[in-house]
Structures are given as structure tokens and as C-alpha cells.
Amino acid sequence: MTTRIGPPGHPSPVRRFIGEQVQARLDADPRMERLPTDLAVVYRCRNYLDAAQCKQLVAMIDADRRPSTLLSDRGDTAFRTSESCDMDRWAPAVRAIDEGIAGLLGIAPENAETMQGQRYAVGQHFRPHHDYFHENESYWPVMKASGGQRTWTAMIYLNDVEEGGATWFPQAGLRVAPQRGLLLAWNNMAADGSPNPATLHEGSAVTEGVKYIVTKWFREAPWVAAG
């Protein structure tokens, strides 16, 4: 999750295969639109969720939110200032959406971490980071044993935001403004299955209003919850 110097990982046939399979599936799905960059594989789907589904997830986030945490022990509390929560995977509404996203990507639902809800108030942000694990960080052995590398990310905006709150990929040159129901999905790996540094992204600060999202991170193998 950090932006340290040095290669974050190595090529991998398994991750390469997952990348190709999911990309082929999304290319064939008329709902999906590939965003214009050669540096990363990023798709958008407008109105993936309807207003009622979004409203229900927002209410669940509001009921359960607490200050967000970081995986890396960078000790920088200003890095991710939003609030977040694990969504209850057994709640019927969450379960249906979980399974829907896994089906959309064609990845086994077991490979996904628990869906995470996130809320940003005015001024809150998530500074530029990678969703993949840096394999030279101290947390890697634990992550490797619990499903391995994060391959694809899927996130959904649950509301329109008055101003700010875009998801910005500074290296890939993409900026996506929040829009209720819009799903964004990208491969955190490069074509050879190694972590792709150009997937660096931030949740820019909200300047007016509040922003709600849900995020799903898919592992290369079935995910085993820590603890």
C-alpha cells in the first residue's frame, strides 16, 4: 500500500492468467467501458448499482463506520483520513452485490476480501497508494499465506458528490469523478503479472458534500481472513 522505491514484486504466470481472463471477460461485456490509457487496464460501468441499492449500502456504512486504517505501519495518520467499515458479507444485500461483482469479473467470490465501505467528509482523502502488496514490506509473509497478491480492485461510488472526491491515477493520467452507482474496476498487475506501479491512485479530498464508496480487493487465491 505504500510508495517505496524498488521493484514491488516479480512477474507471475498465475497473476498474468487472471489478468488476461478478467480483461477478456470485461472486453466482451457491453456494460463495461475501457478507460483511455495504455499504462493500466481500467474499466468503468455507469449505473452498475441503482439508487435503492446505493442508499442501502450508505445506511450500512453510516451505522458501522470508524476511522480508516492502513496496512503499512507508516505511522502517518494524514495519509488516509476517511472512515471505513467491513460490510457484513452475510447481509443479503451485501451478499448479492458481492456475488454480482465476482461474477462480473469472473473471479471466484472466495478470492475477494470482505467488501469495505468508506466515507469521506469534506477535507478527507486517501493519499496516492497502490492496492497491491509490496512484497518487500514486513506484512507480505502474512498476506502471501492468506490469499497472496491483490490482483483486481472493484469500487463503486454510492452517491454524487457536490465537489471533489475524484479517484485520480496520476501516472496513468485518469481522473474519475464520483457518480452514484458507477463501478470502476482495474487490474493492479501489469501484463506479465507483476505489480503495476502505474496503478498508483488517490481518493482526492472531498471539497463539498460527502463521498461514500464500497471497495472490493480480489486476491490471486482464496482469501483467508486474518485473526
Ligand SMILES: O=C(O)CCC(=O)C(=O)O
Ligand atoms: O476513494 C477513492 O476514490 C479511492 C479509494 C481507494 O483507493 C481504496 O479504497 O483503495
Ligand SMILES: [Fe+2]
Ligand atoms: Fe486504493
